[in-house]
Amino acid sequence: MSISASRRRTNALATTLCWTGTVFGLAWLVLILGALIYEGARGLTPAVFTEMTPPPGATGGLLNAIAGSLVMTTIGVLLGTPLGMLAGTYMAEYGRYSKLSMVVRFINDILLSAPSIVVGLFVYTVVVARVGHFSGIAGALALAVLVVPVVVRTTEDMLLLVPSPLREAAAALGLPRSHMLLRVAYRAAKSGIITGVLLAIARVSGETAPLLFTSLNNQFWSTDLNAPVSSLPVVIFQFALSPYKDWQQLAWTGALLVTLAVLLLSITARALSSQGKQQ
DSSP states (O other), rough: HHHHHHHHHHHHHHHHHHHHHHHHHHHHHHHHHHHHHHHHHHHHHTTHHHHHOTTTSOOOOOHHHHHHHHHHHHHHHHHHHHHHHHHHIIIIIIOOSHHHHHHHHHHHHHHHHHHHHHHHHHIIIIIIHHHHSOOOOHHHHHHHHHHHHHHHHHHHHHHSSSSSHHHHHHHHTTHHHHIIIIIHHHHHHHHHHHHHHHHHHHHHTTTTTTHHTOOOSSSSSOOOOTTTOOOOHHHHHHHHHSOHHHHHHHHHHHHHHHHHHHHHHHHHHHHHHHHHHOO
């Protein structure tokens, strides 16, 4: 057998394995999405958005869970985003090669890959156990802790991609460093930073474990963030494990809503990222 024939066989084998792996992975994704859309769409009625979570055997919706998720996610993003942007800005603009930046970067990488249940247990120990009860504030704090490392990483990476000549030109015009950051660096990295924030929102939107330890659940409508608050991931978890068919149907519908929200955020993030590359 010649060398060229051997190379062709090796190439064909590698190509076949690549295609097999791709089809295998995509098949599972299609099956999961197909089952989710089929089961979830059957319960997608106006009542889902207008009625509270019901007791077993009664009709109801997910209004309180949707509202609770929106409130806690919004507060978590509002708390975590400025902190993450400040840390990422320091590492990219002020202490790029300092030892402090290296330590913060290392800890941030650990937080980025840490299981969310660990974050939930941490907030439970620091907040819930000391206060003595579950609350929406504790849930928002847990989500904020998950938002921070994503925003830190994307802010640092996007600012590092800004060409140095832009900074040098701003400095040559006499702009102070703070103005250079706000008017030049942030403006050039805007789309990438917004993409990072959207990805952080997409990540925390489906988190269940930290909310089980912090906000728990509430079957009724509640605007008191100092009390247990309902959320979609926790309701999905509890209803999916229940023996009641109507609760299981609501769990499928809630899972479909979370998936559609994450899909919309991911598409928006990719569109912004593509727009930033074209600029």
